[in-house]
Amino acid sequence: MKRRSFVAGMTAVAGLSAMPWRFTRLGYADAGKPKLGGTLTVAYASDIHAGRFSLNRESPPGYEIFWVTNNIHNQLVTLSPNYDVVPDLAKSWEIIGNGKEYVFHLHENVKFHDGTDCNAEAVKWNFDDMLQRGEKSWVYVYFNQMDHTEAVDTHTFKVVMKEPATLLPALAGYFGGVPIGSPTAVKKYGDAWNRHPVGTGPFTYDVNDYRPDELIVLKKNPNYFKKDQWGNALPYLDRIDIKVIKDAQAALVALRTGQIDFLQRVNPQHVPIVEKAKGVVLETAPERMPLVCFMNMRKPPFDDIRLRKAIGGYGLNRQEIAQTVFQGRATPLVSIIPPGVQDYLDINEMYPYDPDKAKALLKEAGHDENNPVEFELILNNDAPFFADAATLMKSQMEKIGVKMKLTMMDKPAWLDRFLNKYEYQMAMEDFGALVDINQRSVSFFKGVRSNYGGMDSPEIEELTMKWRRTVDADKRREITHDLQRAFAKDMLWCNITGSPYFQAYRDHVKGYHFMNQLYVHWETTWLDKA
Amino acid sequence: MTIASRSLAAAQDVAAVDVTAPSHVRSTIRIIWRRLWRSKTAIGGLFLVCCLLATAALADKLAPYSPYAVDVQASLSLPSKAHPLGTDLLGRDVLSRVIHGSRISLYVGFTSILLALFVGVPLGLTTGFYGGRFDLIAMRFMDVILAFPFYLQAIVIMVILGPSVNNVILALGIERIPIFARLVRGSVLSVRENPYVEATQALALSPLRVLFRHVLPNCMAPIIVAATLATANAIIVEATLSFLGLGTQPPTASWGWDLKQNLTFLEMNAWIILFPGLSIFLTVLGFNLLGDGLRDALDPRLKQ
Numbered sequence: 076m077k078r079r080s081f082v083a084g085m086t087a088v089a090g091l092s093a094m095p096w097r098f099t100r101l102g103y104a105d106a107g108k109p110k111l112g113g114t115l116t117v118a119y120a121s122d123i124h125a126g127r128f129s130l131n132r133e134s135p136p137g138y139e140i141f142w143v144t145n146n147i148h149n150q151l152v153t154l155s156p157n158y159d160v161v162p163d164l165a166k167s168w169e170i171i172g173n174g175k176e177y178v179f180h181l182h183e184n185v186k187f188h189d190g191t192d193c194n195a196e197a198v199k200w201n202f203d204d205m206l207q208r209g210e211k212s213w214v215y216v217y218f219n220q221m222d223h224t225e226a227v228d229t230h231t232f233k234v235v236m237k238e239p240a241t242l243l244p245a246l247a248g249y250f251g252g253v254p255i256g257s258p259t260a261v262k263k264y265g266d267a268w269n270r271h272p273v274g275t276g277p278f279t280y281d282v283n284d285y286r287p288d289e290l291i292v293l294k295k296n297p298n299y300f301k302k303d304q305w306g307n308a309l310p311y312l313d314r315i316d317i318k319v320i321k322d323a324q325a326a327l328v329a330l331r332t333g334q335i336d337f338l339q340r341v342n343p344q345h346v347p348i349v350e351k352a353k354g355v356v357l358e359t360a361p362e363r364m365p366l367v368c369f370m371n372m373r374k375p376p377f378d379d380i381r382l383r384k385a386i387g388g389y390g391l392n393r394q395e396i397a398q399t400v401f402q403g404r405a406t407p408l409v410s411i412i413p414p415g416v417q418d419y420l421d422i423n424e425m426y427p428y429d430p431d432k433a434k435a436l437l438k439e440a441g442h443d444e445n446n447p448v449e450f451e452l453i454l455n456n457d458a459p460f461f462a463d464a465a466t467l468m469k470s471q472m473e474k475i476g477v478k479m480k481l482t483m484m485d486k487p488a489w490l491d492r493f494l495n496k497y498e499y500q501m502a503m504e505d506f507g508a509l510v511d512i513n514q515r516s517v518s519f520f521k522g523v524r525s526n527y528g529g530m531d532s533p534e535i536e537e538l539t540m541k542w543r544r545t546v547d548a549d550k551r552r553e554i555t556h557d558l559q560r561a562f563a564k565d566m567l568w569c570n571i572t573g574s575p576y577f578q579a580y581r582d583h584v585k586g587y588h589f590m591n592q593l594y595v596h597w598e599t600t601w602l603d604k605a
Numbered sequence: 606m607t608i609a610s611r612s613l614a615a616a617q618d619v620a621a622v623d624v625t626a627p628s629h630v631r632s633t634i635r636i637i638w639r640r641l642w643r644s645k646t647a648i649g650g651l652f653l654v655c656c657l658l659a660t661a662a663l664a665d666k667l668a669p670y671s672p673y674a675v676d677v678q679a680s681l682s683l684p685s686k687a688h689p690l691g692t693d694l695l696g697r698d699v700l701s702r703v704i705h706g707s708r709i710s711l712y713v714g715f716t717s718i719l720l721a722l723f724v725g726v727p728l729g730l731t732t733g734f735y736g737g738r739f740d741l742i743a744m745r746f747m748d749v750i751l752a753f754p755f756y757l758q759a760i761v762i763m764v765i766l767g768p769s770v771n772n773v774i775l776a777l778g779i780e781r782i783p784i785f786a787r788l789v790r791g792s793v794l795s796v797r798e799n800p801y802v803e804a805t806q807a808l809a810l811s812p813l814r815v816l817f818r819h820v821l822p823n824c825m826a827p828i829i830v831a832a833t834l835a836t837a838n839a840i841i842v843e844a845t846l847s848f849l850g851l852g853t854q855p856p857t858a859s860w861g862w863d864l865k866q867n868l869t870f871l872e873m874n875a876w877i878i879l880f881p882g883l884s885i886f887l888t889v890l891g892f893n894l895l896g897d898g899l900r901d902a903l904d905p906r907l908k909q
Contacts, residue, residue, distance in 0.1 A: 324868055344694070344869045399677040399695060456850035459869050463694055466856045470675040470695075483768055483850050 109303065109586060113602040114314040117337040118326045122288045122319050128272035128280075130254045131214040132205055138508075141251050142339070142595035143317065146293055147188075148254035148274030151179050151198065151232075152247040156588040158417070158510070160247040164193065164255055164275065165232075174239035174546040181230040185300045187257035188279045195226035200258040202234065210524070214252065216517050217245040220543060241513075241546050248510035248593060275300065277310040277598035291317040293597075301598065311586070311601035323459065330355060336584050336602070339595065341577035343401050344460060354582050358589035361415035362573025363508040365408055366464065368452065368501050369493070370569050373529035376448050377500065380565055381440040386448070387569035388426040390433030390475040391468065397572045400463045405572040411562045413573035415591060417511040418555035425563050433475045442476075449478040450500040455489035461503055464571060493527060502527075505574035508592035512555045513542055528568065534561055640902035647898020653891025661707040668701035672858040681874050691876045693867055703880045705858040710888060713773055713843040714836040720778030721785050722832060728782070729789025730816045730824075734797055744790070747783035755780060759842060763851040773852045777839050788831055792824035799823075826903035830896055837892030844885050860885045 119139045128144055129136060145153075153163040165179035185193040202224045205212045220240040225233040234242065246252040260273035270282050277299045284292035293315040301309045318335065320326040323342040330338045331352050341349055341357070349357050370377035370387055377383050393407035406414050409423045442448050452468070454461045465481050472479040479501075484492075492498045509515055516539045517525040519532075538561060542554045562568045576592050583604040588596065641647050660667060669689075676696035684691045690699040732740040750758070762776035796802065797820065805815045844861030846852035853859035855866070860881040867877040 324871070342869060348872050395677055399680055402680075459866065462850075462855045462866060467675060467677070467695055469856060470673070481855055483854050485764060485851065488764060488767075 107585075107603070108305075109307075109311050109599075109601040110603060111307075111311050111601070112313050113311075113604070114316055115312050115337060115584065115597065115600060115602065116335045117315060117317045117339060118320040118329060118335045119291075119317050119339045120319075120321055120323070120326070127269045129269045130201070130205075130256050130272075131251060132208050132212045133269070135213045135250075138592065139339070143280070143291060143293070144254055144272065144274075145251055145276070145594050146278045146315070146597055147272050147276045147280050148251070148256060149276050150246060150252050150254055151181075152243060152252075154248050154510070154590070154593060156590060158248070158590075158593075160243045164198070168243075170243075170546065172239060174241055174544075175236055177234040177236070177242050178227070179232045179234075181232060182300055183230055185275050186298055187260070187275055188273045188296060189257050189260050191257055191259045193255060193257075193275045194229050195232040196229075197258050198232045198255055199224050199226045201253055201255050204261075205253055213517075213525075214245075214250060216520075216523065216525070217249050217513070218242075218253070238544065239546065240544050241542075241551070244511055244513065249514045251594075277301070278315060288319050290319070293317070299598070303599070310598045312597060315597060330579055330581070333581065337578075337580040337587075339578060341579050342459060343404050343575050343577060346404060346577055347402075349577070349579050355579050356582050356584070358578045358580075359575060360589065360591045362406060362408075362413040362575050363415040363510075363591050363593065364505050364574045364576060365411075365413045365570040366405070366503070366572050366574040367506045368468070368503050368569050368571055369499070369528050370501055370566075371497060371499050371529055372531070372567070373497060374500065376450055378529075379440055381436045382442075382448060383566035383569070384426075385433040385436035385440070385475065386450075386472070386477060387566045388433070389429040389436070390471065390477065391426075391569075391571065392428045392471050393423070393571055394428065395471070396464050396467055399467060400460050401572065401575060404575045408570040408572050409563050410559045411515065411568045411570065412509060412512050412555075412559065413570070415573070416509045418552045420556045420559045422559060422563050425560075426566075430475050437475065437477070444476055447476050447478050449480070451480045451482055452501040452503060453482045453484060453489060453492060453499050454503040455484055455486045457486050458505065465503055468571075497527065497529065503571075508576070510593060511551075512558055513539065516542075530567060532561075532565070532567060535567065637899075637902045641898050644898045644901060646894045647902070650891045650894025650896070650898060653887055654895055657707055657711065657888055657891060660704055661711045664704050664708055668698075668704040670698040670701040672697065672702045672705040673856050674698070674701075681870060681877070683874060684876055690880050691874060693863070693877050694870065699863075699877050699880055702858040702863055703860070703884050706860040706863065706881060706884060707888070709770060709853055709857065709859045710840045710843060710885070713770060713777070714840045714892075717774045717777035717839045718781060718832050718836050720774065721781030721835070722828070724778075725782040725785030726789050726821070726828065729786040729791075730793055730821060732786070733790035733793025734816060734820060740790075744787070747786050750780065750783045756842070756845070759846060760849070760851060763846060768846075768851045768854060770853050770857070773843050773846055776846075777842055781835055781839075784835065785828065785831065788827050789824055792827055793820055796820050796823045830900040830903060833892055833896035833899055837889045837896065840885065840888055840892070 121137060121139055127136065128140060128147070130144070130148070149164045151163060151165040152160050152168070155161045164181055164185065166182050167180045169178045171178060181195060181198065187193055191197070205215065205218065206221060209215055220237050222235045222237045225235065227233050236242065255275065257273040260271060261268040264271045272280050277296055278293035279296050280293055284290070295310055295313050299309050303309055320329060323345065326335070326338055327341065327345055327348065329335045346357070349355055368387065370383055372378055393409070397403065397405040397407045407423055409426050410420055412419050437443070437448060452465055454465050456462070462483060469479045469481060489502070493502045493504070507515065517523065518527055519530055519535050519539050520526060521531045521536070535558065538554055538558050542551055542558070545551050545554060578589055580587065583602055584600060585603050586599040586601050590596070674697060676692070679688065679692045679696040680694055682688055682692045688698050688700065690703065692698055693702070728743060732743050758780055759776045762779065763772060766772040766775065802815070802819060805819055843852055844859070844864070847859045847861030848865040850865070853862055855862060863881040864878055867881070871878055
């Protein structure tokens with residue numbers, strides 16, 4: 076993956092900043108002139124956090140809410156389809172003092188959906204709100220090196236860091252960073268503010284259209300500030316109906332029969348069917364999300380490094396799982412970050428499949444046939460391939476004399492044991508699509524809530540802080556490589572494979588850019604049908 | 606059971622004659638069997654149930670492979686000589702899994718009904734026979750259980766207790782208690798009015814003896830029928846809960862779970878979901894036909 080690097084102190088001004096990057100970068104020779112109007116019908120696999128849009132100021136919501144939020148709200152900067160940091164509400168920015176200060180020059184005449192101005196004061200209010208909430212805002216850990224913010228003038232906003240540090244990757248790509256909502260609306264709706272998202276984005280949301288577990292409606296924002304290359308107002312679509320279809324099979328049938336235009340996620344095991352389906356476009360890219368089996372290092376057996384290396388290292392046949400469960404569509408993965416993530420390093424040779432070596436390690440730790448290691452793997456039934464992967468893993472564990480018990484539970488019960496109580500020995504999940512390794516670092520620090528695996532490594536913490544203090548992208552690459560090796564060395568994070576992500580839509584859907592789970596933008600999407 | 610046999614039972618107590626395998630019992634069974642035999646559908650049901658019992662009992666001998674034997678080279682293969690019903694994603698033999706799946710289904714079906722009978726029948730007997738405040742409270746409690754939708758209640762219990770086969774049994778058992786309790790209570794209400802029950806009162810027999818020796822045998826017909834039909838239902842519920850991932854845990858072979866897990870491959874290899882589904886269908890059909898046949902055979906009003 077290529078990514079334009081940012082040189083410290085450089086002023087990055089997009090020449091055509093008033094135009095959306097999606098056109099300026101790609102062009103539309105193939106798609107023809109966009110048609111206006113129409114309703115895009117979309118299927119999501121789950122409801123959007125019960126209709127709550129917390130602007131990342133509360134606990135983590137699901138992916139679906141990011142993908143709705145990024146059509147209602149804008150950020151200061153965002154990612155292009157090439158994953159470069161590009162202008163959004165900020166038309167340009169300056170990095171001063173090697174990352175000590177960041178100055179953003181905002182677009183003028185941008186209005187929120189409620190008609191109020193989106194100026195430096197409004198942006199400042201959003202950043203300050205996030206900083207004030209502190210740890211209560213789940214993205215705060217990415218921004219805790221911010222010292223304060225300033226509204227320099229109506230359209231100039233400044234962030235002052237505690238020390239020189241990198242900021243743009245988190246703002247542009249980490250789960251939407253700090254989405255900018257209308258301060259007036261937040262104050263107006265009081266406690267119900269998160270049910271009334273009011274942003275500057277291409278689509279508006281009305282809570283009265285929302286039917287829990289069934290339908291989310293987005294409508295065209297006629298006053299959207301971005302224009303296409305011909306100077307036409309965006310977005311093209313009048314309306315987007317997001318239906319909640321939980322069953323992957325049913326969603327697939329709906330796509331093939333044309334009841335929906337866009338399927339947010341295709342089960343990787345259904346790919347051969349979708350590939351053959353007529354009139355359907357299938358999108359994918361190298362994995363950004365890993366399939367993880369978390370080992371709880373707080374308690375036996377995984378508090379013992381030898382057992383971690385035996386079970387999560389040499390005794391785990393990653394290749395077999397990739398080949399069988401994902402039918403060769405996933406990458407066997409030892410590194411903490413999957414191949415699609417920036418600065419990935421292939422370190423699979425650190426743990427080749429070697430059952431004898433695994434058995435030797437188990438023996439060294441005092442385990443043999445008479446005293447086998449026993450542990451429980453908890454998994455949820457969100458994705459059908461979890462059970463397949465776990466079953467295959469169980470048979471691999473038997474080969475090294477380890478007894479593994481599978482406990483399948485529904486997602487809320489699983490989340491409670493894994494996220495809240497840390498009451499597990501091993502837990503399986505495909506976990507978080509990433510821009511870079513720092514996005515994962517919420518789980519690296521001892522004592523934080525999101526340290527699900529029980530990390531306690533000064534070396535990792537030090538390397539992570541070094542990454543954050545480094546503004547130069549080339550230097551960050553080296554640190555990312557060091558981090559990957561450090562994690563694998565002590566088997567602090569056990570990935571099985573990448574978790575491949577597939578999205579599909581009818582071929583009359585044009586102007587959509589697949590962003591591999593990071594975003595689902597529809598501002599330039601149009602329907603090529605009568 | 607006929608009026609004659611009822612009064613005979615009472616007469617036995619009166620005479621205090623202890624006869625093992627009394628002739629009236631044998632003759633009653635013979636009558637029921639004859640009626641059952643006349644119904645072709647009931648015999649069909651009985652045949653299916655017997656086949657199922659034999660399959661479950663001889664699963665280890667019948668299955669060509671272990672239901673857990675993973676063979677990734679043979680992933681999703683079509684039916685062949687080596688794998689008559691094909692293999693699933695992990696290369697496990699579908700025939701072996703279907704055969705072993707019968708064990709889980711029957712185990713859940715029978716034990717959950719036994720649990721419900723064990724609690725429901727004594728409850729129905731006592732409440733029906735004695736009535737009063739205890740009856741009132743117990744029956745309202747049963748109403749509360751019955752008031753909730755069946756699956757909702759099962760899912761709630763499974764979520765609270767955690768998914769496992771034994772918890773499915775517990776959930777099903779709890780939900781079946783009111784059905785048996787009410788059924789038995791209803792029968793007892795009519796049975797207790799009979800003169801032979803009055804006779805036992807006159808003889809001052811112990812309450813347990815009256816309930817279990819004179820009242821219960823005369824309520825057996827509806828219990829047998831309901832238990833047979835409820836077994837079929839329990840098998841479906843187990844399959845449904847497993848389908849939802851709340852029942853039998855992988856990798857244990859369960860028809861419901863296999864159906865769900867293989868559903869993904871419906872269009873690539875329909876065989877692998879056909880047989881778990883067919884097994885559930887045949888099993889439930891067998892129990893239902895048998896249950897219907899038994900109802901007809903045990904109903905004295907349908908005597909020809």
